[in-house]
Amino acid sequence: MNTLSAICAFPLLALLDGLSVGAWIVLTGVATNVACALVGCFLVLRRMSLMGDAISHAVLPGLVVAFLLSGSMGIVPLFVGAAAVGLLTTFLTQTLHQYARVPSDASLGVVFTSLFALGVVLVKKYMAGLHFDVACVYEGALELAPFAQPVAGLPRPLFTTLLVLVVNLVVLVLLWKELKLSAFDASLATTMGFSATAMHYLLMAMVAVTTVASFEAVGSILVVAMLIVPAATAHLLTDRLSVMVVLSAVVGVAAAVVGYEAALFWDTNIAGMMTVAVGAIYGLTVLFSPRYGLISALIHNARMSLRVLREDLLAMLYRVEELGSDKPLTALAARKAVGGGLLARWGLAELVRTRQIVRAGQQLRLTDQGRKAARRLVRSHRLWETYLVEQLGMPLDHVHEPAHRVEHFIDERLRQELEAQIETQGQDPHGREIPE
Amino acid sequence: MTGLTLSDKVMIGTALLGGMSGVVGSFAVLRGRSLVGDMLAHAALPGVCLAFLLMGNRNLLGLSLGALASGLLAIGAVTLVVRWTRTKEDAAIGIVLSTFFGAGVVLLSIIQKPAIGGNKAGLNSYLFGEPGNMLTGDLVLLAVVAVFVLMAVSLLFKEFKLVCFDADFAQSQGWPTLRLDLAMMAFLAVVTIVGLPIVGVILMAAMIILPAATARFWTNRLHVLLLLAGGFGMAAGILGTKLGQGLPAGASIVLTAAAIFTVSLLFAPRRGIVARLLVEFRLRKRVVCEHLLRSLYELSESQLPQLPTLPLPRIREYRYWQPWLLDRLLSQAAAKGLILQVDQTVQLTPLGLHRAAELTKAHRLWEMYLMQCANIAPDHVDRDADDMEHLLPESLLLELEQQLADEGRLPRVQADVPASPHQLGSVGNRQ
Numbered sequence: 063m064n065t066l067s068a069i070c071a072f073p074l075l076a077l078l079d080g081l082s083v084g085a086w087i088v089l090t091g092v093a094t095n096v097a098c099a100l101v102g103c104f105l106v107l108r109r110m111s112l113m114g115d116a117i118s119h120a121v122l123p124g125l126v127v128a129f130l131l132s133g134s135m136g137i138v139p140l141f142v143g144a145a146a147v148g149l150l151t152t153f154l155t156q157t158l159h160q161y162a163r164v165p166s167d168a169s170l171g172v173v174f175t176s177l178f179a180l181g182v183v184l185v186k187k188y189m190a191g192l193h194f195d196v197a198c199v200y201e202g203a204l205e206l207a208p209f210a211q212p213v214a215g216l217p218r219p220l221f222t223t224l225l226v227l228v229v230n231l232v233v234l235v236l237l238w239k240e241l242k243l244s245a246f247d248a249s250l251a252t253t254m255g256f257s258a259t260a261m262h263y264l265l266m267a268m269v270a271v272t273t274v275a276s277f278e279a280v281g282s283i284l285v286v287a288m289l290i291v292p293a294a295t296a297h298l299l300t301d302r303l304s305v306m307v308v309l310s311a312v313v314g315v316a317a318a319v320v321g322y323e324a325a326l327f328w329d330t331n332i333a334g335m336m337t338v339a340v341g342a343i344y345g346l347t348v349l350f351s352p353r354y355g356l357i358s359a360l361i362h363n364a365r366m367s368l369r370v371l372r373e374d375l376l377a378m379l380y381r382v383e384e385l386g387s388d389k390p391l392t393a394l395a396a397r398k399a400v401g402g403g404l405l406a407r408w409g410l411a412e413l414v415r416t417r418q419i420v421r422a423g424q425q426l427r428l429t430d431q432g433r434k435a436a437r438r439l440v441r442s443h444r445l446w447e448t449y450l451v452e453q454l455g456m457p458l459d460h461v462h463e464p465a466h467r468v469e470h471f472i473d474e475r476l477r478q479e480l481e482a483q484i485e486t487q488g489q490d491p492h493g494r495e496i497p498e
Numbered sequence: 499m500t501g502l503t504l505s506d507k508v509m510i511g512t513a514l515l516g517g518m519s520g521v522v523g524s525f526a527v528l529r530g531r532s533l534v535g536d537m538l539a540h541a542a543l544p545g546v547c548l549a550f551l552l553m554g555n556r557n558l559l560g561l562s563l564g565a566l567a568s569g570l571l572a573i574g575a576v577t578l579v580v581r582w583t584r585t586k587e588d589a590a591i592g593i594v595l596s597t598f599f600g601a602g603v604v605l606l607s608i609i610q611k612p613a614i615g616g617n618k619a620g621l622n623s624y625l626f627g628e629p630g631n632m633l634t635g636d637l638v639l640l641a642v643v644a645v646f647v648l649m650a651v652s653l654l655f656k657e658f659k660l661v662c663f664d665a666d667f668a669q670s671q672g673w674p675t676l677r678l679d680l681a682m683m684a685f686l687a688v689v690t691i692v693g694l695p696i697v698g699v700i701l702m703a704a705m706i707i708l709p710a711a712t713a714r715f716w717t718n719r720l721h722v723l724l725l726l727a728g729g730f731g732m733a734a735g736i737l738g739t740k741l742g743q744g745l746p747a748g749a750s751i752v753l754t755a756a757a758i759f760t761v762s763l764l765f766a767p768r769r770g771i772v773a774r775l776l777v778e779f780r781l782r783k784r785v786v787c788e789h790l791l792r793s794l795y796e797l798s799e800s801q802l803p804q805l806p807t808l809p810l811p812r813i814r815e816y817r818y819w820q821p822w823l824l825d826r827l828l829s830q831a832a833a834k835g836l837i838l839q840v841d842q843t844v845q846l847t848p849l850g851l852h853r854a855a856e857l858t859k860a861h862r863l864w865e866m867y868l869m870q871c872a873n874i875a876p877d878h879v880d881r882d883a884d885d886m887e888h889l890l891p892e893s894l895l896l897e898l899e900q901q902l903a904d905e906g907r908l909p910r911v912q913a914d915v916p917a918s919p920h921q922l923g924s925v926g927n928r929q
Contacts (some may be wrong), residue, residue, distance in 0.1 A: 070763075106589050109586050109588050109589075110588065111586075111588040111591070111592040112533055112536075112588050112591060112592055113590040115536070115592055115595065115596075115721075158763075160773060161771065162763055163534065163713075163769070163772075164714070164771070165527065165530060167530060167531070167532040167533050168527045168532040168707050168709075168710070168711045170532075170533070171532045171533055171536065171703060171704070171706075171707035171711075172704075172707055172708055172711050172756070172759060175536075175701065175703055175704030175707065175708070175752060175756075176704065176708070176752065176753070176756035176759075177699050178701075178704075179700075179701060179704065179748070179749040179750075179752035179753045179756065180749075180753060182746050182748075182749035183742075183745050183746065183749045183750065183753060186567055186746055186749075188744070192650055258730075278571055278852065283596055283599050283600055284596075284600070285597070286592060286596045287596030287597065287600060289592075290589055290592035290593055290596065291592075291593050291596065291597070293589075294585050294589045294592075294593055297584065298583060298584065298585065328604075328608070329611075330604045330608050331603050331604050331606070331607035332608045333600075333603070334600045334601070334602075334603030334604040334606075334607065335600070336600070337596055337597060337599070337601075338552065338597060338598025338600045338601050338604055340597070341593065341597025341601075344593055344597070346583075348579070348583050350587075354583060354584050356582055356583070389658075400813055402721075403538055423723075423806070436532075441741065448827075472549070475796060
């Protein structure tokens with residue numbers, strides 16, 4: 063928004079409590095994001111992420127009705143209205159699914175879009191003259207948050223979001239184990255005596271209240287993003303719920319700060335930029351997460367292929383030696399036999415570097431150290447073949463392929479166990495010696 | 499088309515949109531992808547803004563192509579995230595939806611700076627929908643898309659049907675399910691995107707889901723479903739624009755669709771709530787009526803083949819009845835000629851005896867089956883049999899009877915009804 067720079071330059075308002083306007087905005091963003099992230103973790107774990115999207119749209123008629131009944135935009139009626147419609151959305155969705163057999167995603171879609179349409183009509187009919195902009199519901203007016211009417215010494219958006227943040231925190235701390243259990247195993251929770259249904263409705267009420275608190279500050283789109291994305295990001299980083307909750311809050315804070323700075327830099331919508339920032343953080347996490355990231359998976363896969371390839375090279379050289387062929391293997395032929403390409407070149411170079419193979423001109427030879435490793439592998443391979451034939455009765459021509467795959471994953475203990483299980487000692491089913 | 503007034507154009511446009519979103523929405527709903535429409539509608543915004551920034555004007559075709567590009571990108575992103583990460587589909591949809599939309603909001607606020615020229619008036623309609631400024635060109639675009647989508651759907655009908663109902667089977671038969679799935683999504687994307695400027699983001703999502711979910715109440719056949727969904731969509735478009743004068747048109751169209759949905763939900767034959775309640779009510783009625791007949795039989799049993807007159811208090815004692823219910827049941831049974839009711843006494847008629855004997859036989863056969871084949875204790879079988887006897891089909895009864903008779907365990911007592919395996923009028927009977 064181009065108004066932003068103008069507002070930031072306005073000194074009187076900036077003096078409010080000694081904090082700069084930017085700090086107020088970031089603070090509001092942080093409070094919202096953390097409040098959303100806390101409940102969002104449970105939504106994501108329960109695979110109900112889109113419930114956040116749905117409720118954040120469906121609360122619109124609740125807000126209008128609350129406003130019409132109370133005659134004001136007071137915090138309490140808005141929260142009550144929102145929580146009521148949030149619960150209604152949940153209830154209607156469940157009922158349509160259970161009793162009218164509408165598929166669950168379709169019933170969610172039917173309920174929230176209809177409620178939203180109702181809300182739009184109500185706004186048009188009853189609130190036309192008032193300042194209630196539907197666009198504002200989408201985009202929010204974070205830029206204006208510091209200048210809202212103050213409540214208890216804080217700008218109202220910050221006050222409400224802080225309030226909700228505290229409520230969410232308290233509920234989370236008090237009902238931690240109940241929420242945790244019902245998130246992971248709803249039926250177990252119910253059989254143990256805390257109703258998973260009650261937890262479900264509690265969570266939905268929290269989502270609704272959080273959504274509404276965040277509405278006037280940041281708009282529905284940032285709420286939807288902050289309910290889902292920080293939690294999903296944290297889920298890529300850890301397997302522990304407590305860590306996940308903390309991490310998601312951290313992601314929320316980071317998104318607020320980065321988004322604000324980026325919005326300032328490009329002079330554009332702050333809430334939108336925070337959304338983009340959190341999306342970018344998610345994208346980076348998808349790439350770089352140590353445990354579940356794409357790059358670490360890629361590295362892991364490459365390492366595995368390299369190891370398999372090295373071991374295949376060693377075993378191949380061993381077999382050539384065993385045949386006593388007078389035509390030794392050349393490096394080119396060996397690389398080609400394990401698939402060729404850059405990876406084969408690399409694997410061979412590593413074997414040479416670790417002195418398991420020596421190159422004599424174009425020819426390859428095993429060193430003693432390499433031979434020892436190769437014997438282990440060939441032993442694994444042939445033990446497995448023998449086991450498959452003897453114990454599982456597989457035909458002879460079917461055992462090489464599985465043994466070739468599995469030989470890389472057989473350790474010393476398993477080799478001993480296999481040896482104890484098979485009857486013919488010292489020979490594989492093809493009649494070749496099983497090396498000691 | 500020049501002879502059309504604006505309101506005619508709006509009505510034709512919304513009808514076309516409703517019809518085709520009903521058709522493509524049916525596939526989305528059946529395939530469990532109802533909320534993909536929602537995501538597409540949100541994800542189109544950055545594409546629209548970028549197209550505007552590139553072209554510098556509001557050409558519907560250009561903006562639509564931009565929207566289509568970012569919509570397809572969003573579908574691709576969701577597919578990849580679900581395939582490559584541990585993020586589940588619902589979260590992936592939410593992430594892509596909100597991030598794309600956030601990017602759209604950012605671009606929109608950049609566009610709205612005075613430094614960027616061009617007519618920006620139409621852009622907001624992508625958020626909230628403005629059927630009011632429909633041009634003849636827009637109408638032509640809608641019609642072209644509608645014809646294209648309908649033709650494609652009818653050409654691929656068999657394939658889509660198979661993928662919708664049994665994707666694994668389709669895969670095993672060698673159909674390219676992934677490509678068919680993507681084709682379905684692409685049609686969905688095209689329809690969503692041409693509809694966006696007319697009804698807006700959320701309400702476009704509604705137009706995808708509502709007509710299809712409505713039609714599902716009325717039929718179990720895919721071609722009927724498609725026709726109905728298209729029809730409901732059209733009806734919502736036309737009625738919504740007619741009735742919603744002075745209201746936001748998108749919202750009134752969706753509310754009309756929601757009203758049609760609610761009516762179907764309540765009154766559709768078989769799947770509707772009223773019809774289902776009626777079935778349940780009838781079953782309950784039959785069950786209590788059968789309980790009455792069996793009680794009468796058991797009370798008369800000792801004096802058969804004479805039909806004794808039974809005093810009303812005995813019947814009341816024998817089994818618990820809601821006070822009002824027994825009177826009604828008796829008068830209904832009397833009307834059907836099953837009993838004679840004189841003053842405070844009741845007597846089975848021969849017809850009533852026949853019916854009651856059959857019921858009692860079913861009850862006792864089932865009890866015996868439970869005891870002998872399922873090893874349930876004699877004092878536990880009465881309640882179970884009470885629940886089951888009304889649902890036992892004739893063929894099963896014959897089989898049970900045959901089985902017990904073959905094993906020589908079918909006691910042949912008067913009127914072919916085996917004796918009760920437990921004491922009559924015991925606690926179990928009173929429930």
